[in-house]
Amino acid sequence: MSIAVVGSKFKIEEPNNNKPEYIIIHHALAKHCTIDDIQRWHLELGWSGIGYHYFISKEGYIFEGRKEEQRGGHCKQGDMNSRSIGICLEGCYQEYKNQTDKDVPAKQLKALFNLTKHLQRKYNIPVSNVKRHHDFAPYKLCPGNYFPWEEFILTLQEENILPDIDKHWAKDNIYKVVAAGIMEGFPDGEFKPNLTVTRAELATVVANLLDIM
Known part of the structure; x- marks a missing residue:
């Protein structure tokens, strides 16, 4: 499986006051884009930089955006920007202009699963606190009605990788x-x-x- 974790190259001026209790999944609403595209779009909105903590390409590559400890810019409802990790997927998993994707690539789903499980363990986040952007902003479909949400959550509940390494030196x-x-x-x-x-x-x-x- 072709996955790489690429460190953040952005200097984003945001306070280090994020206390993750939730993981929130988004999509980019763009059929093809890069983390640099999202950085540019968010800067054009007047933000300090990309609002997400992670971006996952369709090929399954994981890129870091904001640092995990930094306040996010991805979900203002419920003060979630200071209570969550935001993950954005390349793609548009809903009907939208000529951007629509009806299938989420397997590599992207696998990378999302691995990253989500890692963050769950790191911050002791239960599956019940893995949410869609739609769950906090119901006027949005994000991460899209074509994203297999129920199946993804079921996989998180059923698979429990690495429960015995939390105190291991490596x-x-x-x-x-x-x-x-x-x-x-x-x-x-x-x-x-x-x-x-x-x-x-x-x-x-x-x-x-x-x-x-």
């Missing part, structure tokens, strides 16, 4: 390689970081690396 690196799609948990939902890797697991890791390169 947890940050483990989160990174899992978010990058290089390694995953075992079928029983555990990661077992202290076990010796098998040849089959090593072959899978190398194959995923070759796919990314």
